[in-house]
Amino acid sequence: MSLQDKRQTTRQAVSNGERVVLVAEKITKRFPGTVALDGVDFTVYGGSVNVLIGENGAGKSTLMKILAGVERATSGRLLLDGSAVEFKSTREAAQAGIGIIFQELNLYPNLSISENIFVARELTRGGVVQHRLQEQVTSELLARLEQPLNPATLVRDLRMGQQQIVEIARALSQNVRILIMDEPTSALTAAETEALFRIIADLRAHGVAIIYISHKLEELLTIGDYVTVLRDGKLAAASPARAINIAWIIDKMVGRNVNAPRHRTQTNASDQPVLEVKNLSLPRAGGGFTLENVSLTLRRGEILAIFGLMGAGRTELFECLMGQHPEASGEIAINERKLRNETIRGRIDLGMMLVPEDRQRLGLIQKLSVAHNITLANLRRFVTSFWLSEARELAEIHAMIRSLSIKTQDPQQPITSLSGGNQQKVVVAKSLLTEPQVLMLDEPTRGIDVGAKAEIFEIMNQLAEKGLAVLFVSSELPEMFVIPDRVIVLSKGRVTGEFLHDQLTEEALVLAAGARQQTEHPITAQPSK
Amino acid sequence: MPTALASPAGPVLAKPSGLSLGVLLFRLRALIALFVLVAIFSVLSPAFFTEQNLIILVGQTAINAIMAVGMTFVILTGGIDLSVGSTVGLAAMISGLLIDRGLPIPPLGVALYFNVPAIVVLCLCLGVLVGAVNGILITRFNVAPFIATLGTLYIARGTAQLSNNGATFPNLVGRPDLHNTGFPVLGAGSILGIPIVIWIMFVFAAVAAFVAGKTPFGRQVYAVGGNERASELSGIDVNRIKMSVYMICGLCASMTGLITASQLVAAHPAVGESYELNAIAAVVLGGTSLSGGRGAMWGTIVGALVIGVLTNGLVLLGVQEFWKKVITGLVIILAVVLDQLQERLQQRLALKRS
Ligand SMILES: Nc1ncnc2c1ncn2[C@@H]1O[C@H](COP(=O)(O)OP(=O)(O)OP(=O)(O)O)[C@@H](O)[C@H]1O
Numbered sequence A: 001m002s003l004q005d006k007r008q009t010t011r012q013a014v015s016n017g018e019r020v021v022l023v024a025e026k027i028t029k030r031f032p033g034t035v036a037l038d039g040v041d042f043t044v045y046g047g048s049v050n051v052l053i054g055e056n057g058a059g060k061s062t063l064m065k066i067l068a069g070v071e072r073a074t075s076g077r078l079l080l081d082g083s084a085v086e087f088k089s090t091r092e093a094a095q096a097g098i099g100i101i102f103q104e105l106n107l108y109p110n111l112s113i114s115e116n117i118f119v120a121r122e123l124t125r126g127g128v129v130q131h132r133l134q135e136q137v138t139s140e141l142l143a144r145l146e147q148p149l150n151p152a153t154l155v156r157d158l159r160m161g162q163q164q165i166v167e168i169a170r171a172l173s174q175n176v177r178i179l180i181m182d183e184p185t186s187a188l189t190a191a192e193t194e195a196l197f198r199i200i201a202d203l204r205a206h207g208v209a210i211i212y213i214s215h216k217l218e219e220l221l222t223i224g225d226y227v228t229v230l231r232d233g234k235l236a237a238a239s240p241a242r243a244i245n246i247a248w249i250i251d252k253m254v255g256r257n258v259n260a261p262r263h264r265t266q267t268n269a270s271d272q273p274v275l276e277v278k279n280l281s282l283p284r285a286g287g288g289f290t291l292e293n294v295s296l297t298l299r300r301g302e303i304l305a306i307f308g309l310m311g312a313g314r315t316e317l318f319e320c321l322m323g324q325h326p327e328a329s330g331e332i333a334i335n336e337r338k339l340r341n342e343t344i345r346g347r348i349d350l351g352m353m354l355v356p357e358d359r360q361r362l363g364l365i366q367k368l369s370v371a372h373n374i375t376l377a378n379l380r381r382f383v384t385s386f387w388l389s390e391a392r393e394l395a396e397i398h399a400m401i402r403s404l405s406i407k408t409q410d411p412q413q414p415i416t417s418l419s420g421g422n423q424q425k426v427v428v429a430k431s432l433l434t435e436p437q438v439l440m441l442d443e444p445t446r447g448i449d450v451g452a453k454a455e456i457f458e459i460m461n462q463l464a465e466k467g468l469a470v471l472f473v474s475s476e477l478p479e480m481f482v483i484p485d486r487v488i489v490l491s492k493g494r495v496t497g498e499f500l501h502d503q504l505t506e507e508a509l510v511l512a513a514g515a516r517q518q519t520e521h522p523i524t525a526q527p528s529k
Numbered sequence B: 001m002p003t004a005l006a007s008p009a010g011p012v013l014a015k016p017s018g019l020s021l022g023v024l025l026f027r028l029r030a031l032i033a034l035f036v037l038v039a040i041f042s043v044l045s046p047a048f049f050t051e052q053n054l055i056i057l058v059g060q061t062a063i064n065a066i067m068a069v070g071m072t073f074v075i076l077t078g079g080i081d082l083s084v085g086s087t088v089g090l091a092a093m094i095s096g097l098l099i100d101r102g103l104p105i106p107p108l109g110v111a112l113y114f115n116v117p118a119i120v121v122l123c124l125c126l127g128v129l130v131g132a133v134n135g136i137l138i139t140r141f142n143v144a145p146f147i148a149t150l151g152t153l154y155i156a157r158g159t160a161q162l163s164n165n166g167a168t169f170p171n172l173v174g175r176p177d178l179h180n181t182g183f184p185v186l187g188a189g190s191i192l193g194i195p196i197v198i199w200i201m202f203v204f205a206a207v208a209a210f211v212a213g214k215t216p217f218g219r220q221v222y223a224v225g226g227n228e229r230a231s232e233l234s235g236i237d238v239n240r241i242k243m244s245v246y247m248i249c250g251l252c253a254s255m256t257g258l259i260t261a262s263q264l265v266a267a268h269p270a271v272g273e274s275y276e277l278n279a280i281a282a283v284v285l286g287g288t289s290l291s292g293g294r295g296a297m298w299g300t301i302v303g304a305l306v307i308g309v310l311t312n313g314l315v316l317l318g319v320q321e322f323w324k325k326v327i328t329g330l331v332i333i334l335a336v337v338l339d340q341l342q343e344r345l346q347q348r349l350a351l352k353r354s
């Protein structure tokens, strides 16, 4: 089914019953040293999907936090059903029927899925939490999202994408009139995204107003009814979705041409393998394997992508390469040197470096400044005699900020004051400063805008041209066709396909990724059929 | 709300670039509190602001400050060390034992006597050893710092008592024929008119501030306290950092033990009891976050001085011991409350300017 068809069908359902439920008028929000929002008007229509788009740091999340009662506007007002409201907390916003799925995961890792979903709203009888009931409701929600997870599983044991599903389930469990989704699909693969879209269509048919933020432009036009574009904290444009196309969006949000990421025509991949993985297996608690006999070779100057569905074992593969699973078996060699029990530091020194998927938990030190996060992985480089040379540090930091165009007022700012996408760039910057020979990126474009995405791909291209080997994981099918020289497909922990750039077809990729997928049943240790 | 919604933490070690006067004053609140206290006590008691009393005061403070310096490293990683008080006692007792009886070697039926510098070094090593035990329990056996150091608190105290069956080693002046005289100099001597104790505090504080602020090790200490797993993935050897901070903390505690024994010219097995709480109080007063990742060494020194001034001043005023405790507690709580207010105020003021 083409995008066009989908748009037709969704459009028809919209036609009647749209009315304005929430208006944000002349919203201004100042942070020390920054104007995040500057007199923005935003209208939310009931029974519609209201799309909000803009570059990293444009102010999308800030506006949503104001609607949801997390932050208070410096000036401007909110009109709910025509009357002015002011929310002092998420609780007050929730009482008014506004729910939010935050951009950054906001779960309690030490609690189970169902406890997370009902946190602060526990289902009780006589003051006692009804765990069975909660788990039952949770199961139903997860079934709707087509993720048959066990509701008693601790959130800490879930993969990133699954955690995002839990966030969504939590928002769905509250009966809301306005549901804000701030990049809900950033860690989801195509299949889960489809499931989410079906739910969105359902909610919309029931009159719920959805506010939807994403950097996946194709997605926006598939499900959006109204599109609002922010640029540098100002309203850049607003239009019904049927009147516009992707080029229009890019033009309004970036205001310049975004060069499509180029494919390096003559790859200078030498025959010299940098990284060799042989028969890597990772047993799973409760039987079976998360990774089974995975072998791959990565050459100098090559960009290799790993494609697969959620639970295919891609993140685990990276974790094994960084030595985080001592129980894994198999051989890993870098520059023909076999790895044994090297620590992460040892591996970094040998030239390996990972940009992890979960930037909040694994990528950043929230209490340090932007500057200190950037230099963290290679402090030795800045030591003169015994101490850190601030001048040398700053020089490199500014160079990185420039080359990755990280949007920050001052590198001494706390990292938490950057927008999500810019935080991601900081993690990439940190990895580049270790001067890796094998750079592994786990979903490097998660939450990054089109312009920045092109920049990151261009950086990967340049690194490969300099002779680095780049290994990256992505759930984005289109990305497979752009920069990698080779794509390896993982399914249920096994290599089920390998394609050179010119052999790639969408069908072949999807087929390989779905291989042996029928018995897929993540996390819950059920006997495999 | 969990982590992601937490208010943005203030920049660590960031330069106060163009801060307004109000914010700046607030930042230096511990220092201001110190001046206010000094002013109050100077007015109320003529004996307070005299050279003699100030030297006594700083000397008393030094003991706590040296411990607190070590404690700051531990707390910056998000840990805690409850065993420092007992380590003080152990180091004091072992220094007493080595001077009084020497190191007994049972099979030969003789005892080995060391000169004072060697004794100092041995006792410092002992403190490092206690820290290493803490570190191993915490890193290798995954024991929570609170519990691991609670255990070593008892063990070290018990060992201190065992070393002389609960009795004091009196009169630690040494004997000329054994070449181990001179121990009291550490606590009572002075260089250029300033007591050696104060010099030691100075050196410890300066080195610690340098290490915390200017070296890769220091940066890594902050990182580990901020986010352990992310630090690990950035190639930081988290276990090594944790081992090191507990060893540093043990070193500082044993230095304190030596100084106390030297000042008293005696080693009592109960010496240093509940000192850990004073050290923690100084660190917290100095603005270091108990959850790790934020704080500064100079703050700790100021914190120790505030406690020192309070104790000394209240004694001079003849305030009853019990009231002294109540007041100290109030000051600690007030400081932490102000700390919370500061963040909000700072944001609001910064907003007004922009
Ligand atoms: N607490 C804060 N303190 C200071 N500045 C902040 C704070 N929160 C956000 N900002 C700034 O406000 C601007 C808008 O941030 P926001 O998170 O709304 O962007 P966004 O559009 O959601 O971007 P992304 O697509 O990367 O998520 C950014 O420049 C950011 O640095």
Ligand SMILES: [Mg+2]
Binding pocket: A060, A061, A062, A103, A182, A419, A420, A421
């Ligand atoms: Mg955002």
